[in-house]
Amino acid sequence: MRIALIASGGGHVRQLLDLEPFWRSKDCFFVTEDTALTRDIAQRCKTYFIPHVALGQARLGKRFEMLRGAIFSVLRSLWIILRERPGVVVTTGAGSCYFPVLFARALGAKIVLIDSFARFQGPSAFARIASPLAHVRIAQSAQSARKWAGASVVDPFRRLGKATDKKEPLVFATVGATLPFERLIRLVDEAKRAGQIPEHVILQTGHCSPVEVDKDIETHEVLSFHDVQDILRRADIVICHAGTGSIITALQAGCRVIVIPRMFERGEHYDNHQWEIAETFANRGIVTMVGSDDDLGAALEKARASEPVRATLDQTELIGKLDGLVDRWAS
Template identity: 55%
Template sequence: MDGSRSTLKVCLAASGGGHLRQLLDLEPFWASHDHFFVTEDTALGRSVARERPTEFVPHFALGQARLGNPALMVARALRSAWTSLRIVWRRRPDLVISTGAGSQLFIALWARLLGARIVLIDSFARFDRPSAFARLAGPLAHLRIAQSAAAAADWPGALVYEPLRHDTCEPIQKQNLLVATVGATLPFPRLVDLVLEAKRQGLITEDVLLQTGDVAQAIAPVDGVTIVNSLPFDELLVRLRDARIVVGHGGTGSIITALQAQCGTIVIPRRFELGEHYDNHQAEICEAFAARELVQVADDLASFEKALHAARSAPPNPVRTDYSGLAQVLRDYVAAI
């Protein structure tokens, strides 16, 4: 082991989208320790695995039952439990830091049973109340950290760390490009159809790069649209630097990444009632960012057209998440145990 590192073995556990990005932002803490990641097999997860020791666990969530597929949830939960046990038994972490969500539940459980300390950092996506993962896994945690005061008030014993900061930086020269992405985890055909229809009708005048995820049927080509199933995270960052406008789902990681790249940002929240997600937390996220005048929210073609006009005319309002203070909280916690 590198002599500059401590003997503490740290497991960094998160699902494969914005949850994982939050752990990456904590590198000032975990880089000095022997560490490994546990995540899902997504584009971002594979990007991390190319550079860091990484284990994959199956995706599962309680919402799969809410969407009418309890058998799938149970089957994946059992696979996740077994895979997680093997990982924890073999790796034997001393400390687990997890930002959720469901796929990391058994990592926290088995690690706690085998004597590890557990730190839960609830998702930045939860502005108003703790997530289902936080409520379910909370009893396993030695330290709970919420990222808003409202969520902490409803999560007994939680510390509060609010990471959102307004940024000041030199303007980025943009190209006549719109990037649309469904994210790393779930398909989102409504977003794909909306972008394609807006391009067909001439509402989108920019060139379009559209990341669709895995789709059941081939998508008919549309002039001016480049369609890809997946986009490695590093390449996505390059494209966002060029893009004038980004259209994405309502995940916090995707929103923050677009805002950091000084893109006009349009968000289309996945909705539970349409079978697009496990609950309506994306709508809550979008409303919170829209209230801060950081994003435009759309749900249909009419609202999307208005959002396009607003995104083109609004000046960049870059924000970032600053986790340096939280890294210090973790250093102090480790020093005290």
């Protein structure tokens, strides 16, 4: 059975990469957004790109941008699904994925909807909207599953203990793959100028308005996933937005992690779910969170005084579940 792996850019598609033991030997293809990470995926797997679309764009006053993206997404998604005709769809969301999932379901595909690991307290908007299309619904926290009718739960989070890797005096700051985040760039720049970051700084800025930063900061608009992994192996401290993909990848590398959650009130995201993510990880004692006071200096002091820990997402149970579903549907 041909399998469509459908996810928006950033952390959503990063979760599909964690499921590689499930899909790597199967007849499959990706449908996703065009980001540095997904361009890496396209070099080794059949990949189709669709426009970024999110309901939250309207909340930020970008209704025309949302409508334009939705129109192109409908046309592109229909072409992809008619061309590939998948028998199974595995999707982790979010908004841009609705149309390819809808068309695949209309043509008879079995749909597995895995809600984002970022949704600890309840299902995402995508999970609720796309739920009627799904044959199987999987939440990644027990609390979220209780609020999502028909969902089973597979919690992949595993804390692995103290990190003992030898690190360089290097700080890596990243805004992620999909949305601009000028506040993070400004806070890192101010901390560097104030002498609060004596280490060398590598800053991934993303696509944003030009921002002048301290001359000692090494800046990159975009970094490949391979380059990010190489930097993380060396970096002692990571400063990132509160996306689960960025956080988990840094924790897997044994870095001290400081998270700056995007705020809807500041026009930085479509809602405040990054606060939920940041607080959940901070309460577990494995990241340092910068609150609405923007006090990065205090967060740096706290992070340096803490022991780095390693954590990961163990997808063994979920991979086994997916293998069983595909075997059953193929028989």
